[in-house]
Amino acid sequence: MESYSTEANKAGRGYGGSRRKATCGLVLRLLAMALTLAAAVILGVDKQTKTVPVQVAAGLPPLNVPVTAKWRYLSAFVYFVVANAIACSYAALSLLLLLANKAGKSRALASAVAIMDIIMVALLFSSGGAATAVGVIGRQGNSHVQWGKVCNVFDKFCDRVAISIGLSLLGSINFVIMGGLAALG
Numbered sequence: 652m653e654s655y656s657t658e659a660n661k662a663g664r665g666y667g668g669s670r671r672k673a674t675c676g677l678v679l680r681l682l683a684m685a686l687t688l689a690a691a692v693i694l695g696v697d698k699q700t701k702t703v704p705v706q707v708a709a710g711l712p713p714l715n716v717p718v719t720a721k722w723r724y725l726s727a728f729v730y731f732v733v734a735n736a737i738a739c740s741y742a743a744l745s746l747l748l749l750l751a752n753k754a755g756k757s758r759a760l761a762s763a764v765a766i767m768d769i770i771m772v773a774l775l776f777s778s779g780g781a782a783t784a785v786g787v788i789g790r791q792g793n794s795h796v797q798w799g800k801v802c803n804v805f806d807k808f809c810d811r812v813a814i815s816i817g818l819s820l821l822g823s824i825n826f827v828i829m830g831g832l833a834a835l836g
Contacts, residue, residue, distance in 0.1 A: 684742035686822030691735035694815040699808035727781040734778035765833030775823035
């Protein structure tokens with residue numbers, strides 16, 4: 652009876668302890684991968700073009716100019732998309748590594764994955780913070796530096812940015828939980 656218990660415990664150590672923790676960790680990793688992929692794709696394909704009237708001079712009629720909002724135009728959004736792509740790629744790679752280490756033979760690999768999970772949390776939170784700051788300025792403007800609101804013009808673009816930031820936040824919370832599971836295991 653005791654040899655079975657020891658063998659079952661060894662089989663579940665691929666993630667850090669019991670089979671239930673291992674399964675939960677793998678599901679969380681899959682979810683984090685899907686959420687960060689969705690966040691990167693949603694913002695990566697986000698684009699909206701509107702025709703905006705521009706007043707050149709007081710006596711002349713306004714010119715209608717087509718203006719396009721793209722994620723590539725703001726470095727915070729570029730950072731956000733790249734950070735989510737990195738986190739998604741890491742989640743996929745670590746999932747494969749942990750599945751290969753299912754027998755729990757390499758504790759060093761499990762420790763390295765746990766450390767990288769925490770690094771992904773920092774990366775996702777920093778990129779999410781940068782994108783959120785730009786999004787708040789876009790939605791509310793900043794009168795101190797004479798930046799006007801743009802989300803009243805590019806409403807769909809801004810809504811997709813908000814959705815992408817929310818998905819990334821959920822993905823980063825999954826990485827936090829995985830780090831906590833590894834610490835407990």
